[in-house]
Amino acid sequence: MSTIANQRISVKVNGETFESEVEPRLLLSDFLRHDLDLTGTHVGCEHGVCGACTVQLDGVPVRSCLLLAVQADGREVATVEGLAAGPDNLSPLQEAFREKHGLQCGFCTAGILMTMGPFLAENPDPSERQIREALSGNLCRCTGYQHIVDAVKLAGEKLYER
């Protein structure tokens, strides 16, 4: 059995601070899903390829399967659960995905939403090519991407009022 001591961490997730004791090897993705019950963050591959687990660390999209929970100590994590103000009150980005059918099974969606928010903030009026490049780290097995591209375009319009 392991003789490695657990480490105390304090992580702010979607604005709320969580204190916990974790094994150093615990992945941030598993900390979110198993310890905090935030199962909106999905796990596909656990080696950085699929993008389903993407969350924001201090506002920056990163793979939660390639971060240790201990690395998030003292930092802020944003997950998909923090996007909507309530069940009937989706964020403009989420609204756009609903309107444009930007999802089917939804497995990839959380990771895409957490990636596209900061992308649109940096590129409020992106070209289709820019959107596709920004999506290159998120695999979707259902949609064929076209509707996702349309949704991101629409979200840009909604968010930045054009």
Add this chain to the structure above:
Amino acid sequence: MKPPVFDYVAPESLDGALDALAEHGYDAKILSGGQSLIPLLNFRLAQPGILIDLNRIGGLDEIRLDESGNLRIGGMTRVGTLEREPLVAEHAPLLFETVPSIAHPQIRNRGTVGGSLAHADPSGELPVIAVASGAQLTLRSPKGERTVAAEDFFVGLMTTDLAMDEILVEVSLPPLPPRTGTAFVEIARRLGDYAQAGVAAVVTLGDDDRVADARLVYLSAGDIPMQAPRAVELLRAEGVSEAVIEKAARLAAAEEIEPSDDIHASAAFKRHLATVVTKRALAVAIERARS
């Protein structure tokens, strides 16, 4: 899969990290971006006893121009920072042009320059750019600091000149000589995927418009960033006509690189792609050297 059991420290100074490394030796692994190391842990291909995380150390991610015009990039600089940094765009156009080909945005937000060089994946872009740029790498140990040319740093498949107690703290790119053009061209199945073939070309023209100096450095073409000195010699001797470029590209692809078969492409196909990228890169680099 899940990583094996390990201990974890996150020192707040470089000296603290060097001490921990000296104490634990081969049982320790440095953790920078974790974008290569954590997958290896998740697959249990690596089983270190302790990780030494550099992410809590300040000041290792500076980008600055020194008095001699070298662009100095701290080892903990995120790859994604390079694409947003005007100093890189202005003083290291080859590096700047290459960044979008390195993995995906979320990976670049986390992966570091030092980690990518230390990882020394022959399919990685940064090792190739470091060699093509004539970069110098600064390695720190408890004994002090030493500098190694990128060319001498990569010694074998994912093996570098780093000693057990050393940390890569900085990479320095010298300014380009006048009348020098650079280009990076790679072919991957999808933007950000590892390249099937790719080359960095650096061409310096003399006053007579002949090639005074050049470098061709390939990725995914052998155990380390592969150079093509004979193709360069041909360009110097015979000029830059389309026919000579064609000949040089074929020579490099057929005889100077050593790609191997993988699930995406055969070695023969990779050699074909290497010819294609060499021709494209040389044409662009020469054009840029002229203007």
